Amino acid sequence: xxxxxxxxxxxxxxxxxxxxxxxxxxxxxxxxxxxxxxxxxxxxxxxxxxxxxxxxxxxxxxxxxxxxxxxxxxxxxxxxxxxxxxxxxxxxxxxxxxxxxxxxxxxxxxxxxxxxxxxxxxxxxxxxxxxxxxxxxxxxxxxxxxxxxxxxxxxxxxxxxxxxxxxxxxxxxxxxxxxxxxxxxxxxxxxxxxxxxxxxxxxxxxxxxxxxxxxxxxxxxxxxxxxxxxxxxxxxxxxxxxxxxxxxxxxxxxxxxxxxxxxxxxxxxxxxxxxxxxxxxxxxxxxxxxxxxxxxxxxx
Amino acid sequence: xxxxxxxxxxxxxxxxxxxxxxxxxxxxxxxxxxxxxxxxxxxxxxxxxxxxxxxxxxxxxxxxxxxxxxxxxxxxxxxxxxxxxxxxxxxxxxxxxxxxxxxxxxxxxxxxxxxxxxxxxxxxxxxxxxxxxxxxxxxxxxxxxxxxxxxxxxxxxxxxxxxxxxxxxxxxxxxxxxxxxxxxxxxxxxxxxxxxxxxxxxxxxxxxxxxxxxxxxxxxxxxxxxxxxxxxxxxxxxxxxxxxxxxxxxxxxxxxxxxxxxxxxxxxxxxxxxxxxxxxxxxxxxxxxxxxxxxxxxxx
Numbered sequence: 001x002x003x004x005x006x007x008x009x010x011x012x013x014x015x016x017x018x019x020x021x022x023x024x025x026x027x028x029x030x031x032x033x034x035x036x037x038x039x040x041x042x043x044x045x046x047x048x049x050x051x052x053x054x055x056x057x058x059x060x061x062x063x064x065x066x067x068x069x070x071x072x073x074x075x076x077x078x079x080x081x082x083x084x085x086x087x088x089x090x091x092x093x094x095x096x097x098x099x100x101x102x103x104x105x106x107x108x109x110x111x112x113x114x115x116x117x118x119x120x121x122x123x124x125x126x127x128x129x130x131x132x133x134x135x136x137x138x139x140x141x142x143x144x145x146x147x148x149x150x151x152x153x154x155x156x157x158x159x160x161x162x163x164x165x166x167x168x169x170x171x172x173x174x175x176x177x178x179x180x181x182x183x184x185x186x187x188x189x190x191x192x193x194x195x196x197x198x199x200x201x202x203x204x205x206x207x208x209x210x211x212x213x214x215x216x217x218x219x220x221x222x223x224x225x226x227x228x229x230x231x232x233x234x235x236x237x238x239x240x241x242x243x244x245x246x247x248x249x250x251x252x253x254x255x256x257x258x259x260x261x262x263x264x265x266x267x268x269x270x271x272x273x274x275x276x277x278x279x280x281x282x283x284x285x286x287x288x289x290x291x292x293x294x295x296x297x298x299x300x
Numbered sequence: 301x302x303x304x305x306x307x308x309x310x311x312x313x314x315x316x317x318x319x320x321x322x323x324x325x326x327x328x329x330x331x332x333x334x335x336x337x338x339x340x341x342x343x344x345x346x347x348x349x350x351x352x353x354x355x356x357x358x359x360x361x362x363x364x365x366x367x368x369x370x371x372x373x374x375x376x377x378x379x380x381x382x383x384x385x386x387x388x389x390x391x392x393x394x395x396x397x398x399x400x401x402x403x404x405x406x407x408x409x410x411x412x413x414x415x416x417x418x419x420x421x422x423x424x425x426x427x428x429x430x431x432x433x434x435x436x437x438x439x440x441x442x443x444x445x446x447x448x449x450x451x452x453x454x455x456x457x458x459x460x461x462x463x464x465x466x467x468x469x470x471x472x473x474x475x476x477x478x479x480x481x482x483x484x485x486x487x488x489x490x491x492x493x494x495x496x497x498x499x500x501x502x503x504x505x506x507x508x509x510x511x512x513x514x515x516x517x518x519x520x521x522x523x524x525x526x527x528x529x530x531x532x533x534x535x536x537x538x539x540x541x542x543x544x545x546x547x548x549x550x551x552x553x554x555x556x557x558x559x560x561x562x563x564x565x566x567x568x569x570x571x572x573x574x575x576x577x578x579x580x581x582x583x584x585x586x587x588x589x590x591x592x593x594x595x596x597x598x599x600x
Binding site: 119120 | 369370378410413414416417418419420444459460461462463465466469470472473474475476495498499500503504505506507508509511512513516517519520522523536539540542543544546547
């Protein structure tokens, strides 16, 4: 089965012509959702994908990612957890292409991690459904890492951490990251993981304190300045992992959905907890997840 | 006794001619430490304070704040906690003014909150010594709030939180604070304090998760966007207070050293823990602390 997809995030547009889980053709541009105004999305999509629409008149068309947010083509209301392929396919939101043909936006997911609290995702739900994990814990590690609990093939609940964005804020805009020097010494990552333990279990000194201490260690001459950046990364990652394990328990294995470089950090940090890891490549998971949703949609 | 002081921080220069704890004359400029190059400090000081030096040839001259940092006039090595007026007066660092006259830089303090960890202050030590608190817990609430444990008139140890800077980072540079709208509804502060409890005690979901949840609550329509900014403030302040109480225990009373507006937030948040507060005005504490150090220095 052939289908046409746009993986349309905040900063990038990526179009694919797919047969089953194989990419036949692709296109990419920087016309992400944040670069567009309301009303421009249809033209951008047609500019990049019209030749595929013409060549494959019966291929389903799916849109995934922030294209379904309030700032996107059309807001696709979040499906509510627990949700699997059936619930997501039911909540697809159509938009008009041309000559009566429609594309369908994959909705994001909402979950209530505590009464009155809220967490959301847009895009990761599709990758997660493509991992093949029916039961277990998945970590999708990007700018906003998400820990996702799968039960019986559905996304039971999840928790998002702002770890990657926080690291960038500290490096680019804060007094905390200012004393950092390059080239960085990666040994700092383990020192940061050590420091994170001061905010775990009974001890709970607070992440905002540990972040200041990182700067203090450098300005007082207790830590070399080229350790600071990896130290901050380790501290944030360690605090994220401690929080996730507190919420989701301590499984034997966690599935990591990330680029190799980023996954390596989680593999290393989780090994310190005695937790094994399985790696999945995000693009493969995306294609497999899309194929599941397309099949589900075609059956309904 | 008359003395001359510069309270010389990162962004401001403030000169005072003082008699005991009364300001006789003062001057202020934006020639903070971050605006100056090495070698400029003496000229800036003389430009603003020479008339006092001439009029009071025997008055001691003290410099307090970031002027003693590596980026300041001359680096004044940190005194080590525990430290009181005697230890601080002993560690004063002289710099040349003119005609053999000297000013003395008040050193900051270093403490080791855990083996190998580091925390520092520059300036707050002087305010703290001016509060009159001999035993007890003080919260000096600025951009980087500091919780300071006093024992027998000396600073026993302290912990700094990057709360205020973090709030500014989130509001000015992050995706988390972006959906916030004005005018803010201050009810959000209490909701943020509530959320901070999800990261206290046995539960420990992680501050980086709670920060993302704040954004998620708004984009999913669960929280009004004008609650978000006070919510973030409450969440950060609540997490700071939970961390500080975990480190320093739960005293009956905490002394708050802050402007009225900022102090109000701590008074409110600590009342939820059943903790009373006493307020001290920072400028009065500064003058009293300086007078103590000057007296100690004159005796030695």
